[in-house]
Amino acid sequence: MKGGPTTPDGTARRATVRLYLLLxxxxxxxxxxxxxxxxxxLGERGLSSSTIIWLIASVWLLEAxxxxxxxxxxxxIGRRASVVVGFAVRAVGYGMLFFSADPAVAVAGxxxxxxxxxxxxxxxxxxxxxRLQREDPAASLDALFARGRMAxxxxxxxxxxxxxxxxxxxxxxxPQLLAGSACLAGAVCTTVLLRGRTPVAAGxxxxxxxxxRELAAASLEALRGCRRALGTDRVLTGLLLCAAALxxxxxxxxxxWTVHFDVLTGGSLIALAAARCTGDLLxxxxxxxxxxxxxxxxxxxxxxxxxxxxxxxxFLGGSALASSGWVGVPLYIGFVMAAGLCMPGLxxxxxxxxxxxxxxxMLSAGGLFNSLATGLGLYVMGGLGIGLADVTGVWTTAxxxxxxxxxxxxxxxxxxxxxxxxxxxxxxxxxxxASEEAEEDGARVP
Numbered sequence: 001m002k003g004g005p006t007t008p009d010g011t012a013r014r015a016t017v018r019l020y021l022l023l024x025x026x027x028x029x030x031x032x033x034x035x036x037x038x039x040x041x042l043g044e045r046g047l048s049s050s051t052i053i054w055l056i057a058s059v060w061l062l063e064a065x066x067x068x069x070x071x072x073x074x075x076x077i078g079r080r081a082s083v084v085v086g087f088a089v090r091a092v093g094y095g096m097l098f099f100s101a102d103p104a105v106a107v108a109g110x111x112x113x114x115x116x117x118x119x120x121x122x123x124x125x126x127x128x129x130x131r132l133q134r135e136d137p138a139a140s141l142d143a144l145f146a147r148g149r150m151a152x153x154x155x156x157x158x159x160x161x162x163x164x165x166x167x168x169x170x171x172x173x174x175p176q177l178l179a180g181s182a183c184l185a186g187a188v189c190t191t192v193l194l195r196g197r198t199p200v201a202a203g204x205x206x207x208x209x210x211x212x213r214e215l216a217a218a219s220l221e222a223l224r225g226c227r228r229a230l231g232t233d234r235v236l237t238g239l240l241l242c243a244a245a246l247x248x249x250x251x252x253x254x255x256x257w258t259v260h261f262d263v264l265t266g267g268s269l270i271a272l273a274a275a276r277c278t279g280d281l282l283x284x285x286x287x288x289x290x291x292x293x294x295x296x297x298x299x300x301x302x303x304x305x306x307x308x309x310x311x312x313x314x315f316l317g318g319s320a321l322a323s324s325g326w327v328g329v330p331l332y333i334g335f336v337m338a339a340g341l342c343m344p345g346l347x348x349x350x351x352x353x354x355x356x357x358x359x360x361x362m363l364s365a366g367g368l369f370n371s372l373a374t375g376l377g378l379y380v381m382g383g384l385g386i387g388l389a390d391v392t393g394v395w396t397t398a399x400x401x402x403x404x405x406x407x408x409x410x411x412x413x414x415x416x417x418x419x420x421x422x423x424x425x426x427x428x429x430x431x432x433x434a435s436e437e438a439e440e441d442g443a444r445v446p
Contacts, residue, residue: 013136017144019193020128021151023083023186027120028155030090030182033163033175035156036272039258039388041097041172045106049259053382055107056255059114060375064368066118071364073119079127079360080194082119087187089116094180098173109176116183118371122363127194129351130359141351142301145344146291153280153287153340164273235415236353242409243346244369246309249401250339251374252381252394253316253332259388261329275329279336286341294345298417301345302410309406312338313399320395339402346409349416 034041042052074082093113100106125148132139159182163175261275293300315334322328354362386394 010136013132013139016128016131016135017147020124020144021147022193023124023190024148024151025155026182026186026189027087027124028152029159029162030087030094030155030179030186031117032156032159032277033166033179033182034094035160035276036164036258036269037167037172037175039255040167040262041176042106042110044172045100046103047106049388050382050385053255053378053386053388055110057375057378057382059110060251060371060378062111062114063118063121064371064375066115067121067364067368067371068361070118071122071361071367074123074126074360074364079123079130080190082123082360083127083190083194084187086116086119086121086123087183087190089113089119091180091183091187092116094176094183098176098180100173118364118367121367122360125347125351125363126360140291140295141348142294142298142345143291145347145351146287146294148347149340149344150284150287153284156280157277160273160277164269168269233353235412235419236350238412239346239350239353239409239416240366240369242405242412243343243350243366244373245401245405246339246342246346246409247370248373248377249398249405252377252398253335253391255378256388256391256394257332260391261325261332263389271329275332276336279333279338280340282333283337283340286337287344290341290344294348299414301349301417302413305342305345305413306407306410308338308341309409310403312342312406313403315399316402317396317399320392320399342406342409345413349413352420353416 039052039056042055043049047055070082070086073085090113093109093111093116096109096112097106100109128144128148129141132141132144159179162178166174166178257276258272261272290304293304312335315331315338319328319331319335322331350363350366351359381394
């Protein structure tokens, strides 16, 4: 099974991609149900503007602290278990927010939901890449992540519209219930559809000390592999830092836009939903063009990233300076559309360089950089006394940063093509994945 495609016609590969897209769409649908209403709900629960900024910054930093431990969990115990835990914990957090009438409960629910996010960060991507490379070593990761971005966008658009409509018609708390239900559905789908069991389940009747030693060894190996890669591969480190910077400069406007456009659009949640998700909707057909172009010319990856980053910077800078919603909202839509086009190529370049054994840990380290950068950026905003509606300085800075680090990311992508790593490591899988694969093989061959 591990030597090449499982079926000549690529049936297994297509099934893997479809499942990856389904779970990615559910993941983003759940989170984006709250994108229009979450800040407004926290304000309704009695939190001040500065408190909301500090809380969101704490969410990012909490996710940063948990990124690597949850990546090790996924590498040592199994991607499937990690994805299930991520969905389930977020369902609990969103449920608390729905039932919260007290500010303390709202804060607790927000932080609990944040605990669940890192479990899925990297784990689902790692599962898809590992399985795809076993089933079809020639499969294009640019195509996988371009289609993954389409699934993200589908979840973003449907989740944003559904959450806004529910908030407009039924109250600001109802989207939290919708988000929790989507995460619960994601946990069920992962449990049922991702095949194989984790080593803990498979070894339930075995010596517990032996199981613990095996998991500890796998955890240490995942961390060592991550450290070795970061210590020896400067291109990989550069790609991770550029991704973190782009996440920061997308995250800062992403916190402020709700309050800013709430004034410009007269308080209509439907108009806010359109401002947030139209860019993602327009991005979907462009992603297919991008995937096709990169398949034909791998060098196009860098050109697409730098052009998209420059366009995103111009759009965001224009939106920051616009005083009318009729101008500012379309420009912000352009920023969302262009900024998203940077990411599939960057994710593909990262995944091409990381060792398979510690893939989830490495991708979680990237998530740590992303969350840490954004969280610290928000703490700086709070420390400087910048309010949610004070967008001009923050957005113009973010526009310049997007352009600069998009160009840097493109440069590192060029370097990545010219200086491939010593081993792209379709190496032996982690303990959790090896156990899952062995059990699946055992199910097929008596």
